[in-house]
Amino acid sequence: MKARLTYKKPAEEEVKIEVTGSKSESNRLLILQAFYNNISLTNISKSDDTQVLQEALASVDDNLDIHHAGTAMRFLTAFFAVQQNREVLLTGSERMQQRPIGILVDALRDLGAEIFYEKNEGFPPLRIKGKKLKKNTVNIQANVSSQYISALMLIAPSLENGLELKLQGLITSTPYLNMTLSLLEKIGVETYCEKNKIKILPKKKVERTEVTVESDWSSASYFYSIVALSENLSVTLTSYSENSLQGDSELSLIYKNLGVETFFNSEENSITLSKNKEPLPEMLMLDLTNTPDIAQTIAVTCFGLNIGCDIKGLHTLKIKETDRLVALKNELGKFGSKIKITEDSLHLSALKNVGFANVSSKVIVVETYQDHRMAMAFAPLAIKTPFFVSEPTVVSKSFPTFWEDLQKAGIFSEIK
Numbered sequence: 070m071k072a073r074l075t076y077k078k079p080a081e082e083e084v085k086i087e088v089t090g091s092k093s094e095s096n097r098l099l100i101l102q103a104f105y106n107n108i109s110l111t112n113i114s115k116s117d118d119t120q121v122l123q124e125a126l127a128s129v130d131d132n133l134d135i136h137h138a139g140t141a142m143r144f145l146t147a148f149f150a151v152q153q154n155r156e157v158l159l160t161g162s163e164r165m166q167q168r169p170i171g172i173l174v175d176a177l178r179d180l181g182a183e184i185f186y187e188k189n190e191g192f193p194p195l196r197i198k199g200k201k202l203k204k205n206t207v208n209i210q211a212n213v214s215s216q217y218i219s220a221l222m223l224i225a226p227s228l229e230n231g232l233e234l235k236l237q238g239l240i241t242s243t244p245y246l247n248m249t250l251s252l253l254e255k256i257g258v259e260t261y262c263e264k265n266k267i268k269i270l271p272k273k274k275v276e277r278t279e280v281t282v283e284s285d286w287s288s289a290s291y292f293y294s295i296v297a298l299s300e301n302l303s304v305t306l307t308s309y310s311e312n313s314l315q316g317d318s319e320l321s322l323i324y325k326n327l328g329v330e331t332f333f334n335s336e337e338n339s340i341t342l343s344k345n346k347e348p349l350p351e352m353l354m355l356d357l358t359n360t361p362d363i364a365q366t367i368a369v370t371c372f373g374l375n376i377g378c379d380i381k382g383l384h385t386l387k388i389k390e391t392d393r394l395v396a397l398k399n400e401l402g403k404f405g406s407k408i409k410i411t412e413d414s415l416h417l418s419a420l421k422n423v424g425f426a427n428v429s430s431k432v433i434v435v436e437t438y439q440d441h442r443m444a445m446a447f448a449p450l451a452i453k454t455p456f457f458v459s460e461p462t463v464v465s466k467s468f469p470t471f472w473e474d475l476q477k478a479g480i481f482s483e484i485k
Contacts, residue, residue, distance in 0.1 A: 071434060072461035072472075072482040074451035078300075079479040085305040086474045088289060090114040090282035091315055092467050093245065096122050096140050097252050098280055100148055100223045105275045108256060112282040112308065116467040132158045137165060137390060137439060137466060140216055142193060146173055147220035150182040151227060152199035158187065160194035164439060167192065168388055173217040176209040177202075180232075205230035208237055211265070214385060215242035218267075219249040225269035226258045236265040241385055244316025244359050251314050255280060284308045286317035287442075288468045289340070290366040293324045294449040295478050296342045298373045303343040304478060310338065316360045323363075326350055327370055349376055351419065358382030365446035368397055368417055372406050373453050377419040384413035390466075391438035400435045400447065404454075434459055441466035451480045458482075 095114035102108045103126050113119060118138040125133045125145055135141040142161055149157050160166070171191035174184050183198040205228065209218060218234060225232035240246070250260050250267070256278050259270040284307060292304045309318075311333040321331035321340070330345040353371055357364050357380055364383055371378040386393035394410040401408050407418040433456040437443040441463045448471075450456065461482055464471040472482045 070461065070484065071457045071459045072484050073455060073457050074448060075455045075481050075483070076451045077479050077481065079302065079477070082301055083303045083305070084477045085307070086292065086477060087307050088284040088309075088474075089116060089468060089470070091285040092116045092118055092140070092287075093248060093285075093315065094252065094282045095119045096144060097219065097223060097249055098282065099123060099126060100144050101252065101256060103148065104224075104227045105256065105272075107275065107277045109277075109279045110282060111279065112284070114282065114285065114467075115469050117465045117469070118467060131156065133160070135159065135161045135165070137162050139165065139168060139390070142168075142170065143173055143214070143216040143220045144223060146170065146184070146195060146197065147177060147224045149197045149199055150177045150180075150184060151202055151224050153201055155199040156197065157199075158194055158196050160187075162439075164390060165193055169213075170195070170217075172210050172213055173220055176207050176217070176221060179207050180204045202228055203230065206233045206235065208235045210238055211236035211240040212238040212384075213241065214388070215240070215245040218246055222246070222249045222253065222267065222269060226253065226272035228271060231271040232269050234267040234269075236267070240265070242316065242359055242361065244314075248314040248316070252280075281308075283310055283313060283315065285467070286313060286315040286320060287362050288445075288471075290317065290320055290363045291445050291449060291471075291475075292478065293320050293327075293329050293342055294366050294370040294373075294446070295452065295475075295480070296329045296344060297324060297327045297370050298449050298452045299344075299479075301344055302478065303341060305339055305341045308338045309333070309340045311335065317363050319360050320363060323355065323367065324370075326353060327367075327374065327376075349374060351376060353378040353380075355380045356382045361385050362442065364415065365393060365397055365442050366449075368401070368408075368415060369446045369450060371417055372401055372404065373450050375419055378417045379414070380416075381414040383415060387412065389442075390440035391443070393440065393442070396436070396438050396440065396443055400443065403433050403435065404450070404456075433457065437461075437463050439463055441468070445471055448475060448480060448482075457485065 090112040122141040261268040
């Protein structure tokens with residue numbers, strides 16, 4: 070299946086879009102809610118990943134398939150490790166079975182968990198025999214995926230003695246760890262964080278708590294890109310906070326350099342994205358160690374604006390739904406880009422006198438590699454030239470209404 074993307078300038082220069090709740094916040098809060106059932110949640114993410122996690126938490130089956138949901142795989146591995154007298158087989162898609170999980174499993178085993186690899190050492194599927202974990206200190210490598218650490222942090226207050234995590238090496242995606250800490254504190258869990266050490270105290274009960282999930286900043290990135298590539302479009306997105314827990318809120322600062330101003334409306338809990346008149350840089354230099362999920366969107370935006378970018382801190386993109394660095398190089402190359410990648414960086418060169426007229430005569434199909442962010446990151450380029458995107462339904466992983474919402478901004482998808 071593929072969809073042809075085309076652009077028609079909207080009749081209105083101001084559009085309003087409701088964005089689903091943050092997947093990252095939702096998934097963390099659902100794990101906490103499973104431990105403490107007097108937590109109530111509103112504006113939960115409508116993404117496939119969150120639905121898969123909810124279904125797994127509610128299931129009484131012994132075999133659980135979480136498909137492509139990487140966050141669910143990591144969080145559930147830790148969750149089921151402490152579910153006493155329950156044994157589950159946790160599996161996923163073919164790609165999920167290629168994504169490493171050994172660092173988390175080793176840490177849980179050090180705490181006393183019983184987890185076994187069903188196929189290949191270090192990779193799902195996993196057989197997990199839940200038990201009571203008494204040990205309260207663990208060392209874990211911190212420079213691969215913050216989700217391994219967050220998975221341990223989320224089970225920590227349920228442990229009899231709490232948990233002290235000693236993080237080894239440079240910490241990746243620090244904002245996501247801060248998010249986990251903030252959500253724990255929001256429900257009354259005591260936490261301490263100093264340099265490479267995190268301590269979380271045990272908590273048997275929490276007060277009745279209602280938490281409203283902020284809308285997803287990663288999803289907002291695609292509308293930042295659309296505004297940057299459009300002539301004079303303004304987009305209002307709900308529900309967003311100026312004091313966000315999400316690291317991807319850095320978009321408001323990054324895209325100011327790409328022609329987009331962000332206006333926060335605290336009364337309506339929304340943001341409005343509008344064009345600014347600042348001159349564009351010839352080269353955008355970024356370190357996205359803390360916010361790697363927005364790298365694809367930024368790279369595509371820079372290409373569409375015909376400016377260069379040097380982006381580092383991207384080592385985690387190698388183990389996502391696909392190798393996102395290779396995928397970016399392959400698919401931007403179809404439009405004529407000059408792009409180089411390393412194990413942890415991307416360099417895009419501006420093309421002199423580039424235009425999209427010669428591209429529009431080609432039949433370009435952007436492959437998505439079963440990666441939702443590939444489809445969504447490339448979609449704004451339809452403002453410059455029509456093209457096809459394969460597997461358009463992959464967006465449901467994080468943003469089920471993506472194609473319908475894009476129509477409000479003038480980008481139409483027609484299944485061919």
